Amino acid sequence: MTGLPKQLLTTLCGLVCSLMIGTAAAEIVVVVSRDNPVDSLSRTELADIYLGRMDRFPNGDPAMPIDQAERSPAHDAFYNDYLGRSPAQIKAHWSRLIFTGRGQPPRSLKDGDTVAEFIADNPRAIGYVDRSMVGEQLRVVTIE
Amino acid sequence: MSSAPEQASRATVQGQERAGARGWLYRLTDPRVLFTGIAVFLLAVIWGTALNFAAKERTAATRTAGTLTEDVANTYEAQVVRALREIDHTLKLVRYELEDRPPGEVLEDLGANGLLLPGLLFTVSIVDADGDVVATNGDASGRNVAELDFFREARQADGMAVGLPRRDADTGEQRLHFARSSGSDGSGFPGVVMVSVHAGYFVSGYEPSLLGEQGVLGLVGTDGVFRARRTGDAVSAGEVIDYESLVADDGDGSARVRVNPWDGVRRYTVARKLFEFPVAIVVGLSRAEQLAAADQLARSYMWRAGAASVLALAVVALLGRLTWKLQWAHARVTEERIAHARRVEYLAYHDNLTDLPNRAFFSRLLTEKMQHARRYRKNLALLFLDLDRFKTINDSLGHDAGDELLQEMARRLRNAVRDSDTVARLGGDEFVILLPEVTSPAQVPPVAEKILAAVGKPFTLVGQEFRVTVSIGVTLYPDDGEDEQTLMKNADVAMYHAKEQGKNNFQFYSEELNADSLERLALESSLRNALERWEFRLFYQAKQSSSDGRITGMEALLRWEHPELGLIPPLQFIPLAEETGLIVPIGRWVVRSACRQNVAWQNEGFPPLSMAINLSARQFLDENLLDDIRSALRETGMDPRLLELEITESMIMRDMQQTIHILNDLKAMGVRVAIDDFGTGYSSLSTLKEFPLDTIKIDRSFTHDIVRSAEDKGLTDAVIAVGKSLSLTVVAEGVETAEQAEYLRSRSCDEFQGFYINEPLPPAEFAQLVRGKMR
Numbered sequence: 001m002t003g004l005p006k007q008l009l010t011t012l013c014g015l016v017c018s019l020m021i022g023t024a025a026a027e028i029v030v031v032v033s034r035d036n037p038v039d040s041l042s043r044t045e046l047a048d049i050y051l052g053r054m055d056r057f058p059n060g061d062p063a064m065p066i067d068q069a070e071r072s073p074a075h076d077a078f079y080n081d082y083l084g085r086s087p088a089q090i091k092a093h094w095s096r097l098i099f100t101g102r103g104q105p106p107r108s109l110k111d112g113d114t115v116a117e118f119i120a121d122n123p124r125a126i127g128y129v130d131r132s133m134v135g136e137q138l139r140v141v142t143i144e
Numbered sequence: 145m146s147s148a149p150e151q152a153s154r155a156t157v158q159g160q161e162r163a164g165a166r167g168w169l170y171r172l173t174d175p176r177v178l179f180t181g182i183a184v185f186l187l188a189v190i191w192g193t194a195l196n197f198a199a200k201e202r203t204a205a206t207r208t209a210g211t212l213t214e215d216v217a218n219t220y221e222a223q224v225v226r227a228l229r230e231i232d233h234t235l236k237l238v239r240y241e242l243e244d245r246p247p248g249e250v251l252e253d254l255g256a257n258g259l260l261l262p263g264l265l266f267t268v269s270i271v272d273a274d275g276d277v278v279a280t281n282g283d284a285s286g287r288n289v290a291e292l293d294f295f296r297e298a299r300q301a302d303g304m305a306v307g308l309p310r311r312d313a314d315t316g317e318q319r320l321h322f323a324r325s326s327g328s329d330g331s332g333f334p335g336v337v338m339v340s341v342h343a344g345y346f347v348s349g350y351e352p353s354l355l356g357e358q359g360v361l362g363l364v365g366t367d368g369v370f371r372a373r374r375t376g377d378a379v380s381a382g383e384v385i386d387y388e389s390l391v392a393d394d395g396d397g398s399a400r401v402r403v404n405p406w407d408g409v410r411r412y413t414v415a416r417k418l419f420e421f422p423v424a425i426v427v428g429l430s431r432a433e434q435l436a437a438a439d440q441l442a443r444s445y446m447w448r449a450g451a452a453s454v455l456a457l458a459v460v461a462l463l464g465r466l467t468w469k470l471q472w473a474h475a476r477v478t479e480e481r482i483a484h485a486r487r488v489e490y491l492a493y494h495d496n497l498t499d500l501p502n503r504a505f506f507s508r509l510l511t512e513k514m515q516h517a518r519r520y521r522k523n524l525a526l527l528f529l530d531l532d533r534f535k536t537i538n539d540s541l542g543h544d545a546g547d548e549l550l551q552e553m554a555r556r557l558r559n560a561v562r563d564s565d566t567v568a569r570l571g572g573d574e575f576v577i578l579l580p581e582v583t584s585p586a587q588v589p590p591v592a593e594k595i596l597a598a599v600g601k602p603f604t605l606v607g608q609e610f611r612v613t614v615s616i617g618v619t620l621y622p623d624d625g626e627d628e629q630t631l632m633k634n635a636d637v638a639m640y641h642a643k644e645q646g647k648n649n650f651q652f653y654s655e656e657l658n659a660d661s662l663e664r665l666a667l668e669s670s671l672r673n674a675l676e677r678w679e680f681r682l683f684y685q686a687k688q689s690s691s692d693g694r695i696t697g698m699e700a701l702l703r704w705e706h707p708e709l710g711l712i713p714p715l716q717f718i719p720l721a722e723e724t725g726l727i728v729p730i731g732r733w734v735v736r737s738a739c740r741q742n743v744a745w746q747n748e749g750f751p752p753l754s755m756a757i758n759l760s761a762r763q764f765l766d767e768n769l770l771d772d773i774r775s776a777l778r779e780t781g782m783d784p785r786l787l788e789l790e791i792t793e794s795m796i797m798r799d800m801q802q803t804i805h806i807l808n809d810l811k812a813m814g815v816r817v818a819i820d821d822f823g824t825g826y827s828s829l830s831t832l833k834e835f836p837l838d839t840i841k842i843d844r845s846f847t848h849d850i851v852r853s854a855e856d857k858g859l860t861d862a863v864i865a866v867g868k869s870l871s872l873t874v875v876a877e878g879v880e881t882a883e884q885a886e887y888l889r890s891r892s893c894d895e896f897q898g899f900y901i902n903e904p905l906p907p908a909e910f911a912q913l914v915r916g917k918m919r
Contacts, residue, residue, distance in 0.1 A: 094264050
């Protein structure tokens with residue numbers, strides 16, 4: 001794959017997302033700490049980590065998924081864009097897992113800045129923030 | 145009536161008895177029974193197996209469903225207990241923290257340390273004593289819950305209050321609230337800590353793979369209100385049910401099938417009250433769903449059993465049909481054989497012309513009936529029948545006509561008697577009728593009369609109407625004979641007596657008859673030898689001209705000079721000779737002797753006297769008649785013109801064509817022909833004209849009464865007139881008195897014959913008479 005179509009796709013996707021959620025917020029990206037060696041994940045791997053089916057990165061390092069607050073635009077956009085699931089589906093999913101004692105939902109932090117901050121301090125953590133919030137300590141993970 | 149079928153039926157009865165002895169085994173071999181049995185057995189096996197399998201499947205499925213329900217219930221119970229404990233734990237933790245810190249700080253701190261329940265599902269709130277939410281990790285801030293049930297309950301009771309499901313105004317989902325009071329003992333924040341979670345959480349463990357589409361998972365409060373209930377994907381809450389009836393009788397916690405009142409579905413249901421909390425879990429597995437596989441399997445068993453049944457029935461039916469066909473063919477062969485045997489037996493015992501029992505069969509029947517009559521002291525009557533004119537008809541019309549006559553007679557005889565009477569044909573024109581159970585001889589005459597009437601009715605044969613009569617001899621058993629032979633012989637004797645009595649009548653047997661019969665038998669045997677022994681004599685009776693008394697000729701009359709019995713008149717032996725057929729050789733002798741005598745007298749110089757000879761019916765019909773006469777004339781040298789053959793009126797009427805033919809031949813030879821006993825028959829003038837006749841003779845019966853009876857006078861006059869008109873010579877027979885002679889002379893009768901003038905004389909005396917006249 002060449003860079004141009006990918007860029008175009010990402011731009012288009014972001015545009016569509018922003019239109020859908022009705023805010024000026026731009027593109028949501030998946031990020032890890034700069035200390036984390038992971039630089040790309042497949043969609044399936046990302047979904048597995050976020051839905052509690054996998055607690056490690058593909059390289060074997062422990063993974064700690066971080067959520068933004070429920071019903072926040074970033075939260076809904078992330079699940080919609082990357083996992084293809086609605087908030088209700090996510091809620092039902094975790095509801096079943098928690099009730100049957102088979103897992104705990106990702107830790108939820110109240111906004112993008114908090115998430116960025118937390119991930120910067122935790123090499124095991126993985127989260128999602130608006131591209132504008134990606135700073136020095138964070139690295140965008142390519143989702144294939 | 146027939147004993148052959150009786151014997152056959154007796155044999156059948158014996159066969160059935162044997163079959164009865166072998167009983168069921170015999171019936172089993174009947175293909176209908178055998179193959180029906182096999183079919184029933186096969187169907188029983190097939191369906192028995194199928195139903196057994198189906199029942200086993202169902203039992204297994206039932207047991208599995210019960211066990212599964214209990215397993216799910218155990219798991220669910222543990223999950224619910226853990227979930228409630230987590231909630232309660234959180235409530236207690238928050239209350240504990242509230243003892244030291246303000247509400248807002250507590251929640252933030254606990255949340256930051258991950259000590260609160262996941263905010264994704266749970267909302268933890270702190271409410272003050274007035275019901276205002278003072279702190280929350282969700283979006284419940286600013287609400288007041290003072291009026292809500294869990295708040296009040298928590299304020300009043302010590303344990304965890306489990307609130308009624310409540311619809312969330314924002315999301316529309318049912319939420320459950322759990323609350324504990326805090327600071328009630330005076331320490332810490334006075335209020336209530338509460339946790340709310342959507343009701344679906346408690347039923348999110350619903351596994352469609354286990355519970356199906358119609359299973360149920362539920363949490364019901366001891367107040368009877370469902371906190372949460374899920375069936376398939378449908379989650380509900382808030383229905384009120386009869387808690388006691390659902391949970392109370394569920395002592396051992398095992399699953400039982402019941403119709404769930406909330407949705408009417410029949411389920412394997414477990415309802416179990418939790419130990420620590422005022423709630424009970426409800427787990428149900430749809431009976432229909434759990435047994436669907438088993439039912440499906442059972443149905444497939446039924447289908448297979450059905451298919452197997454059809455196949456088995458088809459095979460059995462095919463085999464049965466083949467066997468049945470085989471047996472049928474076999475039975476038919478046997479039947480044909482039996483039928484053939486019966487037919488053979490029937491033919492052996494029946495006359496094939498008339499279909500009546502024959503002599504052999506009748507003999508057997510008679511013996512049987514006699515035995516029967518002897519045993520029960522009863523009487524039998526035996527009627528021996530002989531048709532009177534059969535031989536003549538058979539001879540003159542041919543055998544086919546004779547056969548037809550016999551068949552007709554057989555029919556009439558059978559119709560004339562009752563079914564219980566036996567009619568048999570002994571052969572020829574002899575029939576015999578057996579009347580069983582006759583109590584008195586008086587019963588016989590009506591039957592005999594009836595038979596005579598039946599036989600005597602006219603019938604048409606070869607286009608001519610005929611009338612046949614029968615002579616009947618009757619014997620009674622045991623009076624007239626105690627054995628078959630005697631009985632038959634005596635009946636025969638009685639029959640001959642009837643013949644002698646003028647035929648067309650019946651006669652009972654008597655001892656005297658037997659004596660007569662013996663005489664007759666003796667006569668018959670000696671008659672056979674009479675010709676050889678030269679015992680016959682010819683007498684001659686003169687015929688005289690009525691005008692001048694001149695002897696014109698003579699009539700040869702046969703006499704039998706029996707060595708022991710003396711001279712026997714013709715009436716006594718001629719019928720016998722007719723019957724036995726001896727009449728033909730005797731007649732031949734008569735013609736020859738008469739011719740020879742006539743020639744001898746001519747040679748002596750006698751005038752040309754005519755010689756009249758009587759021909760019997762039998763002789764007249766004999767095919768050698770003409771040859772015999774021709775040769776007699778040739779051998780003796782007799783002048784044919786002097787020979788006059790006398791025949792009776794009834795003889796010429798029998799077959800006119802043949803008669804005319806014979807008469808013409810005689811005429812050609814120059815022989816004269818006279819009609820004897822003219823006037824007794826029914827020949828008309830016109831038919832008489834057809835015949836080439838020379839002479840008619842007035843019967844002696846007319847002549848006899850000619851003086852006294854005006855009728856006979858008239859008849860005689862008429863006969864004479866007829867003869868004159870046809871230019872025939874008219875001769876009066878049996879003239880015995882002068883008055884008769886005078887009358888006839890007055891009527892111009894040509895010639896006389898009779899005792900008045902001349903009695904029949906032996907040749908020598910006759911010659912003297914002629915010589916006397918000549919002088």
